Amino acid sequence: MMRKTKLFMDTVVDIQVVVADRSKDMAAATVERAFEVFRKVEQACSRFSRDSELMLATRQIRTAIEISPFLFEPLRFALEVAKWTNGMFDPTVGKTMEDHGFNQHYLTGETLHHAASDSATYRDIVLDEEQRTLSINKPLVIDLGAVAKGFAIDLAAHELKDFAGFIVNAGGDLYAGGLDNSGKKWKVEIQHPLYKDQTVQKIEVSNEAVCTSGSYERRSPLNTSFHHLVDPEHKHSPKEWTSCTVVAPYALMADAFSTAAFLLGKDRGLALVEQMNLQGILIDPNLQIYRIGGI
Amino acid sequence: MAKMDKKWIVLCSTAIGAIYAAGYFTTETQASLQQPASYSQASVKTGSSQSNSKYKDGTFYGTGSNRRGEIQVAVTMKGDKITDVEISDFAMHYSEQDVVHLPQEVVRIQSAQVKNVSGATYSTQAFKDAVDQALAQALNA
Numbered sequence: 402m403m404r405k406t407k408l409f410m411d412t413v414v415d416i417q418v419v420v421a422d423r424s425k426d427m428a429a430a431t432v433e434r435a436f437e438v439f440r441k442v443e444q445a446c447s448r449f450s451r452d453s454e455l456m457l458a459t460r461q462i463r464t465a466i467e468i469s470p471f472l473f474e475p476l477r478f479a480l481e482v483a484k485w486t487n488g489m490f491d492p493t494v495g496k497t498m499e500d501h502g503f504n505q506h507y508l509t510g511e512t513l514h515h516a517a518s519d520s521a522t523y524r525d526i527v528l529d530e531e532q533r534t535l536s537i538n539k540p541l542v543i544d545l546g547a548v549a550k551g552f553a554i555d556l557a558a559h560e561l562k563d564f565a566g567f568i569v570n571a572g573g574d575l576y577a578g579g580l581d582n583s584g585k586k587w588k589v590e591i592q593h594p595l596y597k598d599q600t601v602q603k604i605e606v607s608n609e610a611v612c613t614s615g616s617y618e619r620r621s622p623l624n625t626s627f628h629h630l631v632d633p634e635h636k637h638s639p640k641e642w643t644s645c646t647v648v649a650p651y652a653l654m655a656d657a658f659s660t661a662a663f664l665l666g667k668d669r670g671l672a673l674v675e676q677m678n679l680q681g682i683l684i685d686p687n688l689q690i691y692r693i694g695g696i
Numbered sequence: 697m698a699k700m701d702k703k704w705i706v707l708c709s710t711a712i713g714a715i716y717a718a719g720y721f722t723t724e725t726q727a728s729l730q731q732p733a734s735y736s737q738a739s740v741k742t743g744s745s746q747s748n749s750k751y752k753d754g755t756f757y758g759t760g761s762n763r764r765g766e767i768q769v770a771v772t773m774k775g776d777k778i779t780d781v782e783i784s785d786f787a788m789h790y791s792e793q794d795v796v797h798l799p800q801e802v803v804r805i806q807s808a809q810v811k812n813v814s815g816a817t818y819s820t821q822a823f824k825d826a827v828d829q830a831l832a833q834a835l836n837a
Contacts, residue, residue: 408769408781408820408827438721440779470720474711481707507820508778508827550817555712556721573815592815600813615816629817646814651708678701 402582403428409439410447410550411507412572416557419566419582428564435557435569442556445471446549448495448542449506451513455543458535465527465534473533475548475653476526482548482657483523486673490661491523491633495542502622503629517541522633546629550574551612551656558652569652574612576652591682594643602682604696606648612655614663615644630663640686641666648680648696655679749776751834757784758830760823769823771830781827 403425404417416435420428445468447453455476458466468476479492496517498504505512518525521541528535554569558576561567566579568587577587586607590600594617604611614630616638621627628638645663649655658677662670671691674681680694715721755772772780820827 406783408783408823411820412817413783413820413823436780441721470711470714470718474714478707478711481704507824508781552711555708556715559712559716568812570812572817572819573813574817575812575814577812587812589812589814592813594816611814613814613816618816618818644816650705651712653708653711654704677704 403432405429405432405436407436407439408508409436410443410553410571411449412550414439414572415568415570416561417568417570418561418564419579420564431560431563435560438556438560439553439571441471442475442549442553445469446475446545448544449504449511449513451511455545459537459541459543462537462540465529465532465536467533468535470533473528473535475545475552476535476543477528478552478653478657479545479548480523480526480528482661486661486665488522488524488633489664489669490547490657492543492545492547493517493521493523493525493541494631494633495544496521497631497633497636498544498546498629499542501624501627501631503619515540515542547614547660548653548657551610551652551654554610554652554656573618574610574652574656576610577606578608580607591646592644594684595688601684601690604648604682609648609650610652610655611646611648612652612659613644613646614659615642616640616663617643630660632664639664639666642670642683643686643688644682644684645670646682647674648694649677750836751776751831752836754834755780756830756834758826758828758833760826760829767823767826769826769830771827771834773831773834778831781823783823 402417403420406413406415416432418428418432445454448455454468454472458468482490483492499514518539518541521539525538525541550571551574554571554574554576557569558578561578564579566581569576577589581587586605589604589606589611591602593599593601594615616628616630619629630638632639642663645659647655647659662673665673670683674693680696682696683691751773753774755770758769758771760767768784770782770784771778
């Protein structure tokens with residue numbers, strides 16, 4: 402086994418690969434490429450850096466700016482999920498997040514404040530498929546927190562696909578490729594929402610992503626009833642779930658749909674995971690666990 | 697039931713394909729891979745200090761201490777930007793009792809038996825002191 406841990410996107414990215422000791426040097430270069438993906442996606446999608454591709458492209462309204470696929474692709478996916486959930490999932494929550502103190506760069510400490518229109522929604526974000534451009538109709542702040550990390554995990558997994566087994570774990574969202582070092586499916590435990598040293602369930606996965614959205618880690622520094630998952634219309638944090646885990650073939654899907662299920666609340670959240678034919682473990686504030694898809 | 701998932705699977709594979717189709721990733725990363733990606737050497741590379749830059753280029757180490765030991769990070773600077781932060785070493789051993797008092801993020805990474813846990817995204821707060829210390833060393837006098 403070889404393992405390396407770095408910080409990206411304000412979280413801890415841990416990569417493990419199954420490799421013989423004698424091949425570790427060769428493996429190191431490949432693992433480095435997988436980390437490089439996180440660097441690229443962060444530079445493209447961060448709303449915490451004034452010079453990220455995202456922030457540069459949204460400085461002016463009604464101006465089409467050509468953007469790289471590192472931004473275009475996750476943004477397109479986010480807009481599709483926004484449409485599918487009728488805006489309950491909405492990447493324009495960036496301004497609300499800023500207002501609640503989620504606006505500090507984790508490494509430089511720099512804080513950003515932007516002017517934005519209160520009425521802005523995902524419909525004010527326009528992507529041109531042909532020209533590969535982005536333009537916005539109103540001043541707004543785009544938050545890709547629910548898709549960028551998933552996308553980076555998928556790209557990193559693509560880099561690591563030749564290993565017999567690997568795990569890319571970005572702060573609790575992960576993709577497990579192949580088999581573990583004993584030739585078995587990877588075992589992944591689901592964090593207990595209240596007791597940090599406990600897990601609620603162990604699942605076995607191979608070539609699948611497991612992503613969890615929960616209200617128990619990131620609280621607003623300004624208002625503790627507010628966490629990093631926000632209902633864009635009512636500008637508050639939903640309370641029907643404390644933890645939503647989704648297992649999917651891609652981390653981009655698992656990341657976006659675990660967030661969407663959290664925001665949609667109980668019935669619609671469960672329905673979403675079922676309709677997608679995905680597996681899910683959803684936990685409500687009374688610690689009742691709902692399991693979907695025969696997990 | 698209508699298989700709604702097919703559409704999303706296609707969207708995901710298209711998104712990944714777009715990165716590689718354009719040769720976006722492969723070509724650009726060659727350069728960065730020319731340099732050996734090993735930060736494990738003990739020496740601190742004190743790079744050239746240009747007159748107008750706030751920070752020196754190079755790799756700098758910082759430690760964040762807790763009751764029992766230290767977390768070491770290796771921060772790589774280039775052109776006044778942080779390009780890499782690696783959690784470099786955790787050669788510490790904790791008894792169960794000690795672990796209780798450590799930030800969970802640190803425990804997750806340090807435990808010898810790697811446990812793969814999916815949970816709400818935890819932050820990098822536990823590493824902030826170590827990163828700040830490395831940055832202080834990188835400052836141009």
